[in-house]
Amino acid sequence: MIIGDKDEFAVEYSFSDDYPRDMGYGRIWIKNKFIGTFTDIIFLSGYLLGTLNEFERAKELEDEIRQLTKDRLFDLLASGQYEQSDKYLVKGSTFTDDFSIWTYKFENQTYFLWRVMRTDFFEDLNNYKQDVFLESVPTDTLNKVINKLETEFWDKGILKVR
Template structure:
Protein backbone atom coordinates (compact mmCIF):
# COMPACT_ATOMS: atom_id res chain seq x y z
CA UNK A 1 0.00 0.00 0.00
CA UNK A 2 1.27 3.44 -0.89
CA UNK A 3 0.66 6.64 1.03
CA UNK A 4 0.59 10.18 -0.32
CA UNK A 5 1.86 13.47 1.02
CA UNK A 6 0.84 16.55 -0.95
CA UNK A 7 -1.15 16.95 -4.12
CA UNK A 8 -0.08 15.15 -7.31
CA UNK A 9 -1.39 18.03 -9.40
CA UNK A 10 1.09 20.39 -7.70
CA UNK A 11 3.81 18.51 -5.82
CA UNK A 12 3.60 15.31 -3.83
CA UNK A 13 5.45 12.21 -2.73
CA UNK A 14 3.87 8.78 -3.03
CA UNK A 15 5.65 6.24 -0.87
CA UNK A 16 5.63 2.97 0.99
CA UNK A 17 7.92 2.06 3.86
CA UNK A 18 9.40 -1.45 3.82
CA UNK A 19 11.70 -1.04 6.81
CA UNK A 20 10.76 1.72 9.26
CA UNK A 21 13.96 1.41 11.28
CA UNK A 22 16.22 2.19 8.30
CA UNK A 23 13.51 4.34 6.60
CA UNK A 24 13.82 2.19 3.50
CA UNK A 25 11.07 1.82 0.92
CA UNK A 26 9.77 2.98 -2.46
CA UNK A 27 8.68 6.39 -3.64
CA UNK A 28 7.71 8.59 -6.53
CA UNK A 29 7.98 12.35 -6.50
CA UNK A 30 5.11 14.07 -8.34
CA UNK A 31 5.22 17.42 -10.12
CA UNK A 32 2.03 18.56 -11.89
CA UNK A 33 0.71 14.99 -12.37
CA UNK A 34 4.03 13.61 -13.68
CA UNK A 35 6.34 11.53 -11.53
CA UNK A 36 10.02 10.84 -11.03
CA UNK A 37 11.06 7.58 -9.42
CA UNK A 38 9.53 4.15 -9.21
CA UNK A 39 7.43 2.22 -6.75
CA UNK A 40 9.35 -0.88 -7.88
CA UNK A 41 12.75 0.49 -6.85
CA UNK A 42 13.67 0.47 -3.17
CA UNK A 43 15.57 3.47 -1.88
CA UNK A 44 16.61 5.04 1.38
CA UNK A 45 13.85 7.56 1.87
CA UNK A 46 16.08 9.65 4.10
CA UNK A 47 19.35 9.64 2.18
CA UNK A 48 18.06 9.41 -1.39
CA UNK A 49 14.59 10.96 -1.45
CA UNK A 50 15.04 13.62 1.20
CA UNK A 51 18.68 14.12 0.20
CA UNK A 52 17.64 14.84 -3.39
CA UNK A 53 14.98 17.27 -2.19
CA UNK A 54 17.56 19.12 -0.09
CA UNK A 55 19.77 19.32 -3.20
CA UNK A 56 16.88 20.86 -5.15
CA UNK A 57 16.54 23.55 -2.49
CA UNK A 58 20.22 24.46 -2.84
CA UNK A 59 20.35 24.79 -6.64
CA UNK A 60 21.47 28.13 -8.11
CA UNK A 61 19.72 30.40 -10.58
CA UNK A 62 20.11 29.36 -14.19
CA UNK A 63 23.37 30.58 -15.73
CA UNK A 64 23.04 32.86 -18.78
CA UNK A 65 24.58 30.08 -20.85
CA UNK A 66 21.33 28.16 -20.48
CA UNK A 67 18.89 31.08 -20.69
CA UNK A 68 16.54 29.83 -23.37
CA UNK A 69 12.77 30.15 -23.60
CA UNK A 70 12.55 26.49 -24.49
CA UNK A 71 12.90 23.98 -21.59
CA UNK A 72 13.98 21.23 -24.00
CA UNK A 73 16.87 23.43 -25.16
CA UNK A 74 17.80 24.13 -21.53
CA UNK A 75 17.83 20.42 -20.72
CA UNK A 76 19.82 19.49 -23.84
CA UNK A 77 22.39 22.26 -23.26
CA UNK A 78 22.96 21.26 -19.65
CA UNK A 79 23.14 17.59 -20.65
CA UNK A 80 25.64 18.30 -23.46
CA UNK A 81 27.84 20.37 -21.16
CA UNK A 82 27.77 17.61 -18.57
CA UNK A 83 29.34 15.30 -21.15
CA UNK A 84 31.88 17.75 -22.57
CA UNK A 85 35.64 17.79 -21.97
CA UNK A 86 35.73 21.40 -20.76
CA UNK A 87 36.02 21.13 -16.96
CA UNK A 88 34.38 24.52 -16.33
CA UNK A 89 31.33 23.74 -18.47
CA UNK A 90 31.14 20.23 -17.05
CA UNK A 91 31.16 21.58 -13.49
CA UNK A 92 28.60 24.25 -14.36
CA UNK A 93 26.26 21.62 -15.78
CA UNK A 94 26.73 19.38 -12.75
CA UNK A 95 25.70 22.25 -10.47
CA UNK A 96 22.14 21.71 -11.76
CA UNK A 97 22.15 17.91 -11.56
CA UNK A 98 20.00 16.30 -8.87
CA UNK A 99 20.90 12.87 -7.54
CA UNK A 100 18.19 10.70 -6.00
CA UNK A 101 20.36 7.62 -5.58
CA UNK A 102 19.20 4.71 -7.71
CA UNK A 103 16.48 6.82 -9.34
CA UNK A 104 19.31 8.65 -11.04
CA UNK A 105 20.10 5.43 -12.87
CA UNK A 106 16.74 5.76 -14.63
CA UNK A 107 16.43 9.55 -14.97
CA UNK A 108 18.53 12.58 -15.75
CA UNK A 109 17.26 15.27 -13.41
CA UNK A 110 18.20 18.95 -13.31
CA UNK A 111 16.84 21.76 -11.18
CA UNK A 112 17.43 25.46 -10.75
CA UNK A 113 16.08 28.43 -8.87
CA UNK A 114 13.63 30.74 -10.63
CA UNK A 115 13.19 33.09 -7.66
CA UNK A 116 13.58 32.96 -3.90
CA UNK A 117 10.25 31.14 -3.67
CA UNK A 118 10.07 29.05 -6.87
CA UNK A 119 12.16 26.47 -8.63
CA UNK A 120 12.15 24.56 -11.88
CA UNK A 121 12.85 20.90 -12.49
CA UNK A 122 13.65 19.13 -15.75
CA UNK A 123 13.92 15.40 -16.19
CA UNK A 124 13.97 12.64 -18.74
CA UNK A 125 13.74 8.90 -18.42
CA UNK A 126 17.00 7.46 -19.77
CA UNK A 127 16.64 3.77 -18.86
CA UNK A 128 13.37 1.86 -19.16
CA UNK A 129 14.68 -0.96 -16.91
CA UNK A 130 11.87 -3.30 -17.97
CA UNK A 131 12.89 -6.05 -15.59
CA UNK A 132 13.11 -3.85 -12.52
CA UNK A 133 10.55 -1.04 -12.61
CA UNK A 134 7.18 -2.00 -14.03
CA UNK A 135 5.76 1.49 -13.54
CA UNK A 136 8.34 2.87 -15.99
CA UNK A 137 7.54 0.55 -18.92
CA UNK A 138 5.12 2.99 -20.59
CA UNK A 139 6.74 6.14 -19.23
CA UNK A 140 6.94 8.93 -21.84
CA UNK A 141 10.34 9.52 -23.44
CA UNK A 142 9.96 13.31 -23.55
CA UNK A 143 11.75 15.92 -21.48
CA UNK A 144 9.58 17.11 -18.60
CA UNK A 145 9.69 20.65 -17.25
CA UNK A 146 7.75 21.80 -14.20
CA UNK A 147 7.87 24.74 -11.83
CA UNK A 148 7.05 24.51 -8.15
CA UNK A 149 6.99 26.49 -4.93
CA UNK A 150 9.81 25.78 -2.52
CA UNK A 151 7.36 26.09 0.37
CA UNK A 152 5.35 23.13 -1.01
CA UNK A 153 8.51 21.03 -1.30
CA UNK A 154 9.61 21.99 2.20
CA UNK A 155 6.20 21.01 3.59
CA UNK A 156 6.48 17.56 2.02
CA UNK A 157 10.02 17.19 3.35
CA UNK A 158 8.89 18.21 6.84
CA UNK A 159 6.12 15.60 6.77
CA UNK A 160 8.57 12.92 5.63
CA UNK A 161 10.98 13.90 8.39
CA UNK A 162 8.11 13.70 10.86
CA UNK A 163 7.28 10.16 9.70
CA UNK A 164 10.95 9.22 9.99
CA UNK A 165 11.09 10.34 13.62
CA UNK A 166 7.86 8.52 14.59
CA UNK A 167 9.61 5.17 14.72
Protein backbone atom coordinates (compact mmCIF):
# COMPACT_ATOMS: atom_id res chain seq x y z
CA MET A 1 0.00 0.00 0.00
CA ILE A 2 1.27 3.46 -0.89
CA ILE A 3 -0.10 6.63 0.67
CA GLY A 4 0.87 9.83 -1.08
CA ASP A 5 2.90 10.35 -4.22
CA LYS A 6 6.43 8.95 -4.53
CA ASP A 7 7.32 11.95 -6.72
CA GLU A 8 6.60 14.24 -3.74
CA PHE A 9 6.19 12.39 -0.43
CA ALA A 10 4.75 8.95 0.26
CA VAL A 11 4.71 6.09 2.73
CA GLU A 12 4.83 2.51 1.51
CA TYR A 13 3.84 -0.33 3.79
CA SER A 14 2.57 -3.88 3.79
CA PHE A 15 1.42 -6.20 6.53
CA SER A 16 3.27 -9.45 7.18
CA ASP A 17 1.34 -12.70 6.96
CA ASP A 18 3.74 -14.39 9.38
CA TYR A 19 3.56 -11.99 12.32
CA PRO A 20 0.88 -10.24 14.39
CA ARG A 21 -1.39 -7.81 12.54
CA ASP A 22 0.56 -4.68 13.50
CA MET A 23 3.82 -5.93 12.01
CA GLY A 24 5.05 -5.56 8.47
CA TYR A 25 7.34 -3.61 6.21
CA GLY A 26 7.64 0.07 5.47
CA ARG A 27 9.65 2.77 3.82
CA ILE A 28 9.33 6.46 3.16
CA TRP A 29 9.56 8.07 -0.28
CA ILE A 30 10.82 11.62 -0.80
CA LYS A 31 11.07 12.86 -4.41
CA ASN A 32 11.42 9.26 -5.72
CA LYS A 33 14.15 8.37 -3.23
CA PHE A 34 13.38 6.03 -0.37
CA ILE A 35 14.46 6.03 3.24
CA GLY A 36 14.31 2.77 5.12
CA THR A 37 14.40 -0.84 4.07
CA PHE A 38 11.37 -2.80 2.95
CA THR A 39 12.95 -6.08 4.06
CA ASP A 40 13.17 -5.48 7.83
CA ILE A 41 10.07 -6.51 9.80
CA ILE A 42 8.81 -3.66 12.01
CA PHE A 43 5.93 -2.62 14.21
CA LEU A 44 4.13 -0.39 11.71
CA SER A 45 2.23 1.72 14.21
CA GLY A 46 5.34 2.21 16.33
CA TYR A 47 8.36 2.37 14.06
CA LEU A 48 6.95 3.65 10.77
CA LEU A 49 4.49 6.08 12.31
CA GLY A 50 7.01 7.05 14.99
CA THR A 51 9.58 8.04 12.37
CA LEU A 52 6.95 10.08 10.52
CA ASN A 53 6.04 11.81 13.77
CA GLU A 54 9.70 12.77 14.20
CA PHE A 55 9.53 14.36 10.73
CA GLU A 56 6.39 16.21 11.78
CA ARG A 57 8.17 17.66 14.84
CA ALA A 58 11.08 19.08 12.82
CA LYS A 59 12.44 22.39 14.13
CA GLU A 60 13.49 25.58 12.36
CA LEU A 61 17.18 25.71 11.44
CA GLU A 62 19.24 28.87 11.93
CA ASP A 63 19.73 30.95 8.77
CA GLU A 64 23.52 30.83 8.66
CA ILE A 65 23.55 27.04 9.07
CA ARG A 66 20.79 26.53 6.51
CA GLN A 67 22.86 28.37 3.87
CA LEU A 68 25.57 25.69 3.87
CA THR A 69 25.87 23.18 1.05
CA LYS A 70 24.09 19.90 1.72
CA ASP A 71 27.40 18.08 2.20
CA ARG A 72 28.78 20.68 4.60
CA LEU A 73 25.49 20.82 6.52
CA PHE A 74 25.41 17.04 6.82
CA ASP A 75 29.02 16.94 8.02
CA LEU A 76 28.39 19.71 10.55
CA LEU A 77 25.32 18.00 12.01
CA ALA A 78 26.78 14.49 11.94
CA SER A 79 30.12 15.50 13.48
CA GLY A 80 28.52 17.07 16.54
CA GLN A 81 30.37 20.35 15.92
CA TYR A 82 27.02 22.13 15.96
CA GLU A 83 25.90 21.90 19.59
CA GLN A 84 22.18 21.83 18.72
CA SER A 85 22.48 19.09 16.09
CA ASP A 86 20.58 16.54 18.23
CA LYS A 87 17.31 18.43 17.86
CA TYR A 88 17.43 17.83 14.08
CA LEU A 89 18.49 14.18 14.23
CA VAL A 90 15.82 11.61 13.37
CA LYS A 91 16.26 8.68 15.72
CA GLY A 92 14.01 6.47 13.59
CA SER A 93 13.97 2.76 14.21
CA THR A 94 15.24 -0.56 12.92
CA PHE A 95 14.08 0.00 9.34
CA THR A 96 16.04 3.28 9.18
CA ASP A 97 19.13 2.11 11.13
CA ASP A 98 21.24 2.12 7.98
CA PHE A 99 20.56 5.83 7.38
CA SER A 100 21.65 9.03 9.03
CA ILE A 101 18.67 11.40 8.77
CA TRP A 102 18.21 15.04 9.78
CA THR A 103 15.07 17.18 9.36
CA TYR A 104 14.27 20.84 9.71
CA LYS A 105 11.56 23.29 8.69
CA PHE A 106 11.67 26.58 6.84
CA GLU A 107 8.87 28.63 5.25
CA ASN A 108 6.17 25.91 5.29
CA GLN A 109 8.57 23.29 3.94
CA THR A 110 10.00 20.29 5.74
CA TYR A 111 13.55 19.49 4.70
CA PHE A 112 15.11 16.03 4.77
CA LEU A 113 18.88 15.64 4.80
CA TRP A 114 20.16 12.07 4.72
CA ARG A 115 22.75 9.58 3.64
CA VAL A 116 22.74 5.81 3.70
CA MET A 117 25.50 4.61 6.00
CA ARG A 118 25.42 0.89 5.27
CA THR A 119 24.33 -0.86 2.07
CA ASP A 120 25.50 -4.43 2.59
CA PHE A 121 22.96 -5.81 5.07
CA PHE A 122 19.62 -5.44 3.27
CA GLU A 123 19.27 -6.37 -0.39
CA ASP A 124 17.12 -3.35 -1.27
CA LEU A 125 19.95 -1.07 -0.11
CA ASN A 126 22.74 -2.77 -2.12
CA ASN A 127 22.64 -0.24 -4.97
CA TYR A 128 21.68 2.80 -2.91
CA LYS A 129 23.83 5.83 -3.77
CA GLN A 130 25.99 6.92 -0.86
CA ASP A 131 25.55 10.60 -1.68
CA VAL A 132 24.13 13.16 0.72
CA PHE A 133 20.55 13.95 -0.25
CA LEU A 134 18.61 17.10 0.57
CA GLU A 135 14.94 17.32 -0.41
CA SER A 136 11.99 19.33 0.80
CA VAL A 137 8.24 18.86 0.72
CA PRO A 138 5.42 21.17 1.74
CA THR A 139 4.74 20.59 5.42
CA ASP A 140 1.02 20.31 4.59
CA THR A 141 1.79 17.38 2.27
CA LEU A 142 3.74 15.62 5.01
CA ASN A 143 0.90 16.16 7.50
CA LYS A 144 -1.75 14.87 5.06
CA VAL A 145 0.18 11.65 4.44
CA ILE A 146 0.67 11.11 8.18
CA ASN A 147 -3.02 11.75 8.89
CA LYS A 148 -4.09 9.33 6.16
CA LEU A 149 -1.75 6.64 7.49
CA GLU A 150 -3.05 7.17 11.03
CA THR A 151 -6.63 6.85 9.75
CA GLU A 152 -5.81 3.63 7.90
CA PHE A 153 -4.09 2.15 10.94
CA TRP A 154 -6.99 3.25 13.15
CA ASP A 155 -9.54 1.68 10.78
CA LYS A 156 -7.55 -1.57 10.71
CA GLY A 157 -7.44 -1.64 14.52
CA ILE A 158 -3.66 -1.43 14.89
CA LEU A 159 -3.58 2.15 16.16
CA LYS A 160 -5.16 2.36 19.60
CA VAL A 161 -4.65 6.06 20.38
CA ARG A 162 -4.83 9.07 18.08
